[in-house]
Amino acid sequence: MAWINKYLSEADLARIEASISKVEETTSGEIVPVIVRRSSAVGHVPLTLTLLLTLFLVIVEFPFSDWLWVTPWVYLWPVIVVIFFGLSQVLAKSKWIQKVFVPEKDELDSVHRRAHLEFYLNRIHRTEGGTGVLIFVSVMEKKAVVLADEGISKKLPKEHWDEILGMLGKHLHEGKWADGFVAAIEACGKDLQTHFPVISGKGNELKNHLIVKDV
Structure with missing residues (x-):
């Protein structure tokens, strides 16, 4: 320790x-x-971070939704969410991040x-x-x-x-x-x-x- x-x-x-x-x-x-x-308890932090990052990306890409939400680009979204979840797992180890989300x-x-x-x-x-x-x-x-x-x-x-x-x-x-x-x-x-x-x-x-x- x-x-x-x-x-x-x-x-x-x-x-x-x-x-x-x-x-x-x-x-x-x-x-x-x-x-x-x-x-x-901080087990909820990675999922919360993932949802926030995904929401932020949806807002940012809204002006380009006409072509980002059509084939083949739409198939990237599951990959992006998985990447965000992996990133959130790393960020959630931070004591500061944990405190922010409790x-x-x-x-x-x-x-x-x-x-x-x-x-x-x-x-x-x-x-x-x-x-x-x-x-x-x-x-x-x-x-x-x-x-x-x-x-x-x-x-x-x-x-x-x-x-x-x-x-x-x-x-x-x-x-x-x-x-x-x-x-x-x-x-x-x-x-x-x-x-x-x-x-x-x-x-x-x-x-x-x-x-x-x-x-």
């Missing part, structure tokens, strides 16, 4: 892991950061659904006392989500998590991805330390590293 190196270096990953370990020395809670390449509302819904899925897939909901916190970032959509389990969410209002999310988002917007994760981890750690201090003899329930997923 070489794509992650564009946003986080090996030193950054080690720094994030160290920040989790340091924070969890003072609390019985668990913090899990997750970053995924994208959350939105509406903002769909992006937001997809990112929140993926965040909730990762919350359960990574067993954050299984922590003792319901003290797990997910810090989730989806790269293509440039969106983040912070989810707290039942135990900690009862102690703090939604507005508090929005503040942490805003801080994370500010760092991501500035291109300081590692700083954003570390700041969010430390902020969550202060909350957990206050409400769920470390318990002697309690082991680490979840791994202390950034989880990176290609899809």
Whole structure:
């Protein structure tokens, strides 16, 4: 997954892991950061591009339709559509193209659904006392989500998590991805330390590293 190196270096990953370990020395809670390449479905993009390219060509050639839509030129249209589809398959690999063809509302819904899925897939909901916190970032959509389990969410209002999310988002917007994760981890750690201090003899329930997923 070489794509992650564009946003986080090996030193950054080690720094994030160290920040989790340091924070969890003072609390019985668990913090899990997750970053995924994208959350939105993009399978429709090649077909949409093909239709748009075909429509554009039909509009452009309209003044010449008297002779382009007769034999033998009319038989070129299936070939052109196939060529457009092949070109669209290549263009659809672009992150920028993918983002253009996914509406903002769909992006937001997809990112929140993926965040909730990762919350359960990574067993954050299984922590003792319901003290797990997910810090989730989806790269293509440039969106983040912070989810707290039942135990900690009862102690703090939604507005508090929005503040942490805003801080994370500010760092991501500035291109300081590692700083954003570390700041969010430390902020969550202060909350957990206050409400769920470390318990002697309690082991680490979840791994202390950034989880990176290609899809």
